Amino acid sequence: MTACTDKEMALQALFDGELDPVAAASLEEHLRGCAGCRAALARLEAVREALNVEGLREVAPDRLRAKIVARTVGAPARKRFSLRDGAIGAIAAGVLAAVVAPQLAAPSLTTALVDGQVRSVQSGHLVDVETSDRHTVKPWFNGRVDFAPPVFDLKDRGYPLIGGRLDVIQRQNVAVLVFRRHLHTINLFIRPAGAAPLLKTSARQDGYALRGWRAGGLEFWAVSDIEAADLAAFEREFRTAARM
Amino acid sequence: MRRLSMPRLVFRREPAKEDQTAKERFQFLVLPHLDAAYGYARFLCREPTAAEDIVQEAFLRAYKAFGSCRGQEKAWLMAIVRNCWRDWATENGRAIPTAEPPKNAFFEPPDEETPLSLLERKSTVQTMRRCIDALPEPFREALVLRELEGLSYKEIAEATAAPIGTVMSRLARARDMLSAMLEPETEQWKKAR
Structure with missing residues (x-):
């Protein structure tokens, strides 16, 4: 027919x-x-x-992508994160990190985060905006950081929200949410996820526990002097609340 | 080793310079079409290794000529890929179809395997790839650009330097041929009518 x-x-x-x-x-x-x-x-x-069979649409080999990036845009400037840019950025960042990193001797991320935690406690500058109302904290970050950090009060889970502040980690503006756990403080550092993968997700340094994760294009680092297991529980609670 | 594992360096955004902006625009508007460009080149030359060379050359040319791109970046890039393929074909002594095969030309897949036995197996990537590879140009590229890379008629017309009407008839024939390969029985019955 x-x-x-x-x-x-x-x-x-x-x-x-x-x-x-x-x-x-x-x-x-x-x-x-x-x-x-x-x-x-x-x-x-x-x-x-x-x-419409899977795999029929071709994917360019990574080596080809790397060659093209290297010979055209080279090292991309840092900007908003997307998966595709991440792949391109990762290659460029990898090349740069290998070349540049050994010469910089910048403090590691772990050190920078612990410093941030210590600084906040010592200076008494724990929060810029002191409130447990997430609807106040969230808009406060508008215009201060170029991303929208998710904000949740976890009071009924045992981690009341104290407020938020702006901090600088590795020369980058980050949003910090501050939570209370009994008499302890938890700083949750939030910044756009970089191109390179997260190298570790938990650490201990100078008596502080750290836990890092990535979700929704953002990178989270919780730092506190509470037990590592307790901090892991905090991560679970936060991710459950944020559904990520 | 510890220093090497330092996670991320922060590269601050430089103040917008003319070339920086062009670079960024290229990165956001052209580079995302890399897979599509590779897919197109792969089906044009039917050789994965050559496809890489063609695509690399195409991106170098595209980067140099980016200033002349006026929107429709994907179609624009595909046109460059196509030019690079033609150059590659000339250099390597491959025939580039100059005229369209006549409408009633008898078409048979060059595969030793009959279409029916292909169909008897499950439709796999490999099977489909062979079916597409068996299509003669310029029907193959029309089909690939439309069905695999999702270009509109207008974009295909621009990429292949052909009028839209031509694109439509090529596409129709490509689909006819593919359909014939996939359902030879139906096709035979149709011809017998």
């Missing part, structure tokens, strides 16, 4: 969503009464379905 010869191109255009609405409506009307055209449409569907 074949399509009406004068309708073949229009059928295909309808199938591809390229037919203008008026023509589409009239063709659909025709289709109701024409089995031949319906069969032709079904064949187009069948071809598309057959082409």
